[in-house]
Amino acid sequence: MTLNRRQFVQGASAAGALATVPSVAMGADSIKFGSILDTSGIFEAYGKPMEKAHILALEEINAAGGLLGRKVEMIPYDTQSNMALYTQYARRMTRRDKVDVVHGGILSASREAIRPSLRKAKTLYFYNTTYEGGVCDRNVFCVGTTPAQQSAILVPEAIKRWGKKIYVLAADYNYGQITTNWIKFYAKQAGGEVIQADYFPLNVSDFGSTIAKIQKAKPDMICAVLVGAAHLSFYRQWAAAGMKKKIPIATTTMSSGNEHKILTPSEGDGIIVCQSFSPQADFPSNKAFLAAWKKRFGHTNDIHEIAASSYDGVRLWAEGVKKAGTLDRMKVIEALESGIGYTGPTGKVTIDGKTHHVTHDMHLIEVKNQTLTIAKSYSQIPPSDTQRVCNLEKNPNDTKQYEIKI
Amino acid sequence: MDLAAVVVYEILYTIAFLALISAGLAVVFGMMRVVNLAHGEFVLLGGYAAIVSHNTLGINIFVSMLVVAPLAVAVFGVVAERLIIRFLYGRLINTMLATWGLSLAMIGAFTLIFGPTTTSIKAPIGGFAVGDYSLSGYTIFIIASAVGVVLLIFGVLKYTRAGLIARGAMQSADMASAFGYDTSKVYMVTFAAGSALSGLAGGVLAPLVGIGPTAGLLYIAKAFITVISGGASVVSGLIASSGFFGIVSQAVTFATNSVIGEIGLLVAAVILLRLLPTGISGRFFRDRL
Numbered sequence: 001m002t003l004n005r006r007q008f009v010q011g012a013s014a015a016g017a018l019a020t021v022p023s024v025a026m027g028a029d030s031i032k033f034g035s036i037l038d039t040s041g042i043f044e045a046y047g048k049p050m051e052k053a054h055i056l057a058l059e060e061i062n063a064a065g066g067l068l069g070r071k072v073e074m075i076p077y078d079t080q081s082n083m084a085l086y087t088q089y090a091r092r093m094t095r096r097d098k099v100d101v102v103h104g105g106i107l108s109a110s111r112e113a114i115r116p117s118l119r120k121a122k123t124l125y126f127y128n129t130t131y132e133g134g135v136c137d138r139n140v141f142c143v144g145t146t147p148a149q150q151s152a153i154l155v156p157e158a159i160k161r162w163g164k165k166i167y168v169l170a171a172d173y174n175y176g177q178i179t180t181n182w183i184k185f186y187a188k189q190a191g192g193e194v195i196q197a198d199y200f201p202l203n204v205s206d207f208g209s210t211i212a213k214i215q216k217a218k219p220d221m222i223c224a225v226l227v228g229a230a231h232l233s234f235y236r237q238w239a240a241a242g243m244k245k246k247i248p249i250a251t252t253t254m255s256s257g258n259e260h261k262i263l264t265p266s267e268g269d270g271i272i273v274c275q276s277f278s279p280q281a282d283f284p285s286n287k288a289f290l291a292a293w294k295k296r297f298g299h300t301n302d303i304h305e306i307a308a309s310s311y312d313g314v315r316l317w318a319e320g321v322k323k324a325g326t327l328d329r330m331k332v333i334e335a336l337e338s339g340i341g342y343t344g345p346t347g348k349v350t351i352d353g354k355t356h357h358v359t360h361d362m363h364l365i366e367v368k369n370q371t372l373t374i375a376k377s378y379s380q381i382p383p384s385d386t387q388r389v390c391n392l393e394k395n396p397n398d399t400k401q402y403e404i405k406i
Numbered sequence: 407m408d409l410a411a412v413v414v415y416e417i418l419y420t421i422a423f424l425a426l427i428s429a430g431l432a433v434v435f436g437m438m439r440v441v442n443l444a445h446g447e448f449v450l451l452g453g454y455a456a457i458v459s460h461n462t463l464g465i466n467i468f469v470s471m472l473v474v475a476p477l478a479v480a481v482f483g484v485v486a487e488r489l490i491i492r493f494l495y496g497r498l499i500n501t502m503l504a505t506w507g508l509s510l511a512m513i514g515a516f517t518l519i520f521g522p523t524t525t526s527i528k529a530p531i532g533g534f535a536v537g538d539y540s541l542s543g544y545t546i547f548i549i550a551s552a553v554g555v556v557l558l559i560f561g562v563l564k565y566t567r568a569g570l571i572a573r574g575a576m577q578s579a580d581m582a583s584a585f586g587y588d589t590s591k592v593y594m595v596t597f598a599a600g601s602a603l604s605g606l607a608g609g610v611l612a613p614l615v616g617i618g619p620t621a622g623l624l625y626i627a628k629a630f631i632t633v634i635s636g637g638a639s640v641v642s643g644l645i646a647s648s649g650f651f652g653i654v655s656q657a658v659t660f661a662t663n664s665v666i667g668e669i670g671l672l673v674a675a676v677i678l679l680r681l682l683p684t685g686i687s688g689r690f691f692r693d694r695l
Contacts, residue, residue: 030663041522201668205615207664208542208545209656209660213415213544229523230624239529240529240542240544241540241541242540243540262616264528266528304521
């Protein structure tokens with residue numbers, strides 16, 4: 001059979017029309033919620049609980065009658081820890097599925113891969129992960145913790161407990177470097193000093209010489225911004241060298257991958273962390289969240305900070321839609337910018353209209369026998385890093401991610 | 407003074423680390439000329455075997471690391487050799503492709519069984535102090551294991567009949583079979599021995615570095631660099647190149663930081679292979695083990 005150009009074009013457009021028909025017909029009256037996460041591959045430990053958080057939040061919303069009298073339908077995409085799939089699936093969500101909102105993205109690279117195309121397609125986007133801060137885009141809401149929110153509490157508290165000299169060990173990419181700068185900033189403010197900062201590529205797993213160097217420098221504490229599986233070796237080698245009792249450790253990165261459960265008690269106990277969520281926090285809204293999670297998924301072992309903030313993201317979006325009374329993107333954005341808040345697993349969360357980031361509670365947490373015990377809670381910490389550079393009230397057309405200079 | 411002792415200690419550890427992760431490859435690649443791109447995963451398999459046997463089955467940790475890990479990987483090595491590798495001896499590109507596939511399959515299987523996170527066991531030996539510094543006692547155990555492994559390889563190849571047959575079969579398979587030795591079996595046993603050494607490395611290192619499905623990448627590049635730079639002699643090449651790279655990378659790490667230390671190791675390897683294309687033992691320890 002020969003096929004000329006015209007026949008080919010006719011055939012292809014007919015096939016295209018066929019492919020689009022069912023999805024339009026199917027979801028005519030449900031609200032479409034696009035979920036885009038790495039639920040397989042090397043980031044699945046992050047992505048799977050985040051997807052569960054989306055499922056739980058939407059089921060609760062639907063059980064309460066949905067939004068604007070309509071059910072919310074989740075359209076999940078698994079990006080398989082592959083950055084190339086993000087752009088592809090984002091296009092599919094906006095063109096074929098015509099979703100009303102997109103939630104997801106884990107690594108900063110994945111967010112930056114889809115942010116421009118979602119803005120262009122005028123699809124509202126929620127990024128709910130702990131990240132390095134600085135995204136300034138009216139189409140995006142960032143519901144995760146930023147470095148200043150962690151360091152502003154962790155560093156002064158550690159200095160108060162242990163002394164003034166800090167040795168920083170950080171992952172050698174933007175998150176590690178930016179966080180280190182904030183640690184330096186807050187150390188100086190609290191009268192302390194970063195005497196040395198060492199950066200490590202993500203695949204470094206031998207810290208023997210580093211441990212010797214740390215002992216030579218004699219700091220009062222270690223501040224660790226180590227990321228990923230290879231870097232976990234540091235805690236093991238530190239304990240094996242018998243240093244655990246001599247120099248204490250504060251870290252910004254324990255528990256996003258449930259690291260405190262991977263390390264044995266003798267390696268992890270006594271490390272202090274600062275984050276917005278702890279399964280041990282016993283205020284009512286967190287207890288309700290944990291109970292609902294347990295009922296839906298059987299156990300709560302896998303919940304981490306960014307799963308809790310993913311849940312926050314969905315609930316905040318729902319509040320915005322309720323307040324706007326419509327799904328129109330600009331009206332929802334304006335409703336969210338008015339300072340919408342709600343109380344959930346991480347306590348009270350309020351959207352900061354100028355930056356589209358969140359003000360939320362932070363907890364100083366001690367690792368104890370593989371659990372996260374809250375030592376002290378700090379209420380309503382603003383995203384002060386992004387606030388320095390981003391003002392969407394003044395520059396509504398801004399789309400940059402700022403590198404925050406200190 | 408104390409610092410000098412600490413530096414020497416860390417250098418010895420790095421040498422031992424390189425020797426351990428490269429020993430299995432030195433046998434499989436150095437002797438048999440099989441480019442085993444799944445070497446890193448063989449090491450991991452040893453680590454997993456040790457962890458499972460200690461954490462789940464409750465076997466003594468030293469037995470898990472020193473007996474269970476190498477045995478498990480040796481068995482796996484025999485299976486892999488019988489099913490895949492024996493058909494590909496002498497076909498370099500094909501072995502690379504096949505073992506690369508094996509490596510990907512093993513990464514997938516590890517992820518499926520153990521999940522994408524790292525697992526580990528607690529180091530069984532505590533720290534001790536040298537002057538103002540405190541050091542990991544477990545490091546001594548690793549150094550001792552590396553020495554043991556090197557002596558074992560040397561002893562077997564030099565003083566046992568099996569070692570002699572293995573060397574003979576590797577040098578001239580036709581000749582060995584003309585003498586009535588089943589070279590196919592010799593290859594199988596040698597591959598199993600190489601696998602066992604990889605498994606031992608994984609078991610012994612598990613408490614220090616932690617084992618995750620993709621951690622094999624940490625080992626394979628360094629192992630190949632060490633073995634290729636070492637040259638044709640299994641034992642002397644292994645000692646010479648581990649020693650050289652251990653000293654270079656740790657000295658640079660102490661002077662600067664661990665990133666530059668890694669670069670130092672790679673630069674040293676490039677220069678070394680430019681000056682000695684047949685490896686260290688191709689020039690200095692010819693015709694020795």
